[in-house]
Amino acid sequence: MSEQSAVRRQRxxxxxxxxxxxxxxxxxxxxxxxxxxxxxxxxxxxxGWLSIEFLTNGPSRFPDQSGVKAALxxxxxxxxxxxxxxxxxxxxxxxxxEEYARPGILRQFIQTNVSNLAGVPSIVYGxxxxxxxxxTLAIGDTVLAGALTMSLxxxxxxxxxxQEALRAVPDSIRHASLALGATRxxxxxxxxxxxxxxxxxxxxxxxxxxxxxxxxPLIAVGALAFVSRYPLGPMDxxxxxxxxxxNWTGKPQHDFQNVAAAGIIVLLGVLLCMNALAVFIRYxxxxxxxx
Amino acid sequence: MCAAVSVLTTLGIVVVLLSQARGxxxxxxxxxxxxxxxxxxxxxxxxxxxxxLVSGTMxxxxxxxxxxxxxxxxxxxxxxxxxxxxxxxxxxxVLEILAGIPSVVYGFVAVVFISPIIRxxxxxxxxxxxxxxxLVVGVMILPMxxxxxEDVLGSVPQALRxxxxxxxxxxxxxxxxxxxxxxxxGIVASFLLAVSRAIGETMAVTLAAGATPNLTLxxxxxxxxxxxxxxxxxxxxTEHGSTGYNSIFAVGISLFVITLLMNLLxxxxxxxxxxxxx
Numbered sequence: 036m037s038e039q040s041a042v043r044r045q046r047x048x049x050x051x052x053x054x055x056x057x058x059x060x061x062x063x064x065x066x067x068x069x070x071x072x073x074x075x076x077x078x079x080x081x082x083g084w085l086s087i088e089f090l091t092n093g094p095s096r097f098p099d100q101s102g103v104k105a106a107l108x109x110x111x112x113x114x115x116x117x118x119x120x121x122x123x124x125x126x127x128x129x130x131x132x133e134e135y136a137r138p139g140i141l142r143q144f145i146q147t148n149v150s151n152l153a154g155v156p157s158i159v160y161g162x163x164x165x166x167x168x169x170x171t172l173a174i175g176d177t178v179l180a181g182a183l184t185m186s187l188x189x190x191x192x193x194x195x196x197x198q199e200a201l202r203a204v205p206d207s208i209r210h211a212s213l214a215l216g217a218t219r220x221x222x223x224x225x226x227x228x229x230x231x232x233x234x235x236x237x238x239x240x241x242x243x244x245x246x247x248x249x250x251x252p253l254i255a256v257g258a259l260a261f262v263s264r265y266p267l268g269p270m271d272x273x274x275x276x277x278x279x280x281x282n283w284t285g286k287p288q289h290d291f292q293n294v295a296a297a298g299i300i301v302l303l304g305v306l307l308c309m310n311a312l313a314v315f316i317r318y319x320x321x322x323x324x325x326x
Numbered sequence: 327m328c329a330a331v332s333v334l335t336t337l338g339i340v341v342v343l344l345s346q347a348r349g350x351x352x353x354x355x356x357x358x359x360x361x362x363x364x365x366x367x368x369x370x371x372x373x374x375x376x377x378x379l380v381s382g383t384m385x386x387x388x389x390x391x392x393x394x395x396x397x398x399x400x401x402x403x404x405x406x407x408x409x410x411x412x413x414x415x416x417x418x419x420v421l422e423i424l425a426g427i428p429s430v431v432y433g434f435v436a437v438v439f440i441s442p443i444i445r446x447x448x449x450x451x452x453x454x455x456x457x458x459x460x461l462v463v464g465v466m467i468l469p470m471x472x473x474x475x476e477d478v479l480g481s482v483p484q485a486l487r488x489x490x491x492x493x494x495x496x497x498x499x500x501x502x503x504x505x506x507x508x509x510x511x512g513i514v515a516s517f518l519l520a521v522s523r524a525i526g527e528t529m530a531v532t533l534a535a536g537a538t539p540n541l542t543l544x545x546x547x548x549x550x551x552x553x554x555x556x557x558x559x560x561x562x563x564t565e566h567g568s569t570g571y572n573s574i575f576a577v578g579i580s581l582f583v584i585t586l587l588m589n590l591l592x593x594x595x596x597x598x599x600x601x602x603x604x
Contacts, residue, residue, distance in 0.1 A: 052498030056408055062400035063409075063417060066472070069465055070424050076439055077431070148336055154519070154589040155582060156526025158553045159339065162578045165560060166342035187335050248428025251528035251553070255560040255574075277430040277529070284434045284533055292438050299431050306426060 077303075081296025089297055094279065098290035103301055106279035109178070110247060110305075112266050113275055116182030117189065117246050122239055124186070125193030129235075132194070133201040134223055153191040160188045161255025169256055176257025179269040184256050188249065189242040196238020200231040233320035240313040244306050250277035276302045343582060346575035350374075353569050359576065365539035365555075374573060376580060378539035382456065382549035383581075386531055387524045389460025389545055390467060394524075395517055398471030405472070406479035407501050418473075425469035432462040433533030441534065444546070451546035454536030460545060462530050467520040474519065478512025479505060511595045518592035522585045528553040552581045 092102025128149075136142040164184030174180040204227050212222040253275060266273040276298060283295035351359070354374040364373035401421075405414050440458040445451050482505050490500040506513070536548030537558055550558075556574045 048496070048498075052496055055498050055502070056404075059400040059404035059408060062397045063404045065397060066401055066424065066468060067417065067420055070420060073427075073431075073435055073465075076435065080438065145333060148333055150593070151586060151589055152335060154522060154585060155339065156528070156553060156585055158526065158528045158556050159343075159578050159582050162556060162560065162574055163335075163339050163342050166346050166575065167338060171342075187338075190335065244426070248426075248430070250428070250430045251557060254528075254557050257560070277428055280434065281430050281529060281533065284430075284437055292434075295434055296438075299434060302428065303431070306428070310426065 077296050077299050080293050081298075081300045084293050084297035085300060090301070094274075098288060098294050101283070101291075101294050103276060103279060103298055106274050106276045106298070107301070107305075109266055109273035110275040112178050112269070112273060113181050113185060113253075114243055114247055116178060116269060117185040118239070118243055120182060121186040121190050121193050121242070125190050125239070126197050126235060128190075128194045129197030129201055130223060130228075133198055134219070134227065149191045149194050153195070156251075157188055157249055158251045158255060160184055161252030163187065164252060164256040175270075176272060177270045178266050178273045180256050181253050181273065181275075182269070184252050185246045185249070188252055189246050192242040192245065193239055196242065197231070197235045200234025200238065201227065203234060204230045233316055237313045237317045240309055240316070244309040244313075247275075247309070248277055248302065248306060250275070250281055253278055254281075276305070339582065343575050343579040346572055347579050350569060350572035350576040354573075354576075364541075365550075372569070374569075376552075376577065378541040379550060379552045379555055379577060380580075381541050381543070382535065382539065383525055383551040383553070385456050385543065385545060385549060386459050386463055386527075386535060386551055387521050389456060390464035390524045391517070391521050393461060393464025394468045394471050394520060398468050398520075399475055399513065401468075402472050402475035402479055403501060403506070406476045407497070407505065421469050421472055424465070425473075427466075429466060429527060429529040430533070432466050433530040436462040436530060436534035448546050452536065452548040454534060454548045455546050456535050456549045457545040459531045459535035459551075462534065463524050463527050466527065466530065467524050470520045470523060471516055474516030475509075475513050478509040478516070481512070482508045511598055515592040515596040518588050518595070522588035522592070525588070526553060526581065526585050528557055532557045552577050556581075 088100075089102045090107070091104050092100055093105045095101045132142060132145060136145070161184065164180060164187070168174045168180040168183050169176055174183070208226050208230065209222055212226045213219070217225070280295050280298045280302065283291045283298060286292075359374055359376055361375060361377070364375050365378045405417060409417070436458040437454075440461055441451075441453065441455065444455060444457055445453070451457070486504055486508060487500055490504045491497070495503065531551045532554040535551060535554060537550050537554065538548045539550045539555070540547055542549065555577055559570060559574045
């Protein structure tokens with residue numbers, strides 16, 4: 036091989052390396068640009084439609100009189116009930132798996148089961164809710180049925196988050212408590228749970244914010260798209276923000292798309308607040324405990 | 327006690343889906359379900375062949391994979407191998423925002439922004455088309471591909487990189503010949519999980535891909551996915567106990583089986599990789 040062709044090969048190799056790095060950098064920036072374009076497009080379409088009336092009006096046939104009040108209150112009801120159902124169940128399951136269950140086939144089985152449940156499409160939870168809660172238990176298309184369905188959906192996420200928080204509590208705390216004569220339950224109640232609480236609440240808030248944005252299962256359990264009044268109790272009919280947005284997006288009139296964009300801004304705003312709360316809890320309380 | 331709930335949920339899914347689907351399969355034979363090429367449960371002439379729905383689902387999943395996998399992998403490689411730590415600290419939270427956006431928002435984006443652009447370029451495209459759905463679903467699963475792939479790339483032992491560089495390989499050669507092959511099974515697992523998520527995605531495809539069960543490979547046509555069919559029927563006034571109503575459970579169980587298989591496969595691939603390096 037002549038010296039010249041060796042040099043040329045060297046140069047070509049360097050060029051390939053350089054362009055690969057640029058390719059990867061471009062991909063990274065592409066992701067960021069897509070996000071920026073997405074958000075600015077939505078703000079451009081929706082910001083002009085955002086007003087106090089938009090927050091206090093119910094749905095309407097006319098775009099300029101439409102508002103998110105009924106949907107917003109419906110979402111609050113749904114998330115509140117979902118939290119009431121899924122947090123005790125999820126934390127309980129995590130405590131069992133981490134503190135009580137002995138390593139073995141049963142625990143392995145439950146663990147695999149939990150991680151597989153997290154991968155089931157949300158619409159499948161929806162028809163499970165439709166078959167189980169709405170029809171078989173005859174709860175009907177009420178907030179309660181929606182919240183039960185939503186709880187099943189986020190339960191795996193809550194369990195995994197709570198398990199991680201419990202696992203982060205060092206064993207020395209448990210041993211010290213047991214050595215002082217506390218029972219197993221007293222140890223969990225007074226030592227382990229308080230120490231794991233910030234982690235559990237952070238994970239739960241993130242799971243609930245996922246439930247807030249989720250619409251597919253609620254379509255199946257009958258969250259109505261046009262509800263003029265908001266729910267007053269768990270057995271009322273309801274609609275939620277994502278369903279309302281879905282409904283507006285599907286309308287042929289151009290103006291309703293702007294209303295949908297405004298609804299999306301409200302939804303993203305609420306989600307942002309919830310995530311900020313989770314981050315706040317993680318930093319504020321996570322640092323207090325030192326081992 | 328409480329852990330039983332998760333097991334009960336799984337059992338519940340299987341039992342509810344199976345019992346409702348049994349009503350469906352009493353009227354429609356399995357042969358028709360799997361081989362008929364038409365899906366028209368809401369028309370006068372009823373046909374129950376799931377193939378058009380499956381092909382619609384796969385079309386969107388393949389399209390979104392085409393968008394998400396190369397971009398996601400390149401981004402993961404950049405973040406894990408090239409990027410300075412401070413750059414990574416800024417970019418990762420930004421990508422997490424992308425992951426937190428609800429799917430109905432992606433549906434809105436597909437209908438309002440993407441679809442008009444596609445019709446501008448290809449005037450023959452339908453208003454609702456598989457391509458716009460694929461694009462947004464691709465963006466949707468992107469954060470998942472990035473974070474999972476980056477995790478596995480990061481878990482490749484530093485010693486391997488050092489050994490490769492010590493033998494005279496450049497950074498590019500190290501990445502392409504050593505790091506990526508070492509992390510390959512984890513990357514494949516992340517791809518599988520992401521595609522399984524794309525298959526199960528509902529809101530964006532219901533809004534963007536249309537509602538015409540259509541056995542086609544043309545992404546510019548209007549199609550219907552399995553998830554979108556379930557959403558459409560459960561939104562409408564289909565009578566409880568009718569074949570149309572029961573059909574969503576039959577479609578649901580097919581969907582459940584497909585995604586479960588993909589998730590199990592990805593777990594299996596991942597567990598094989600772990601054995602290698604620990």
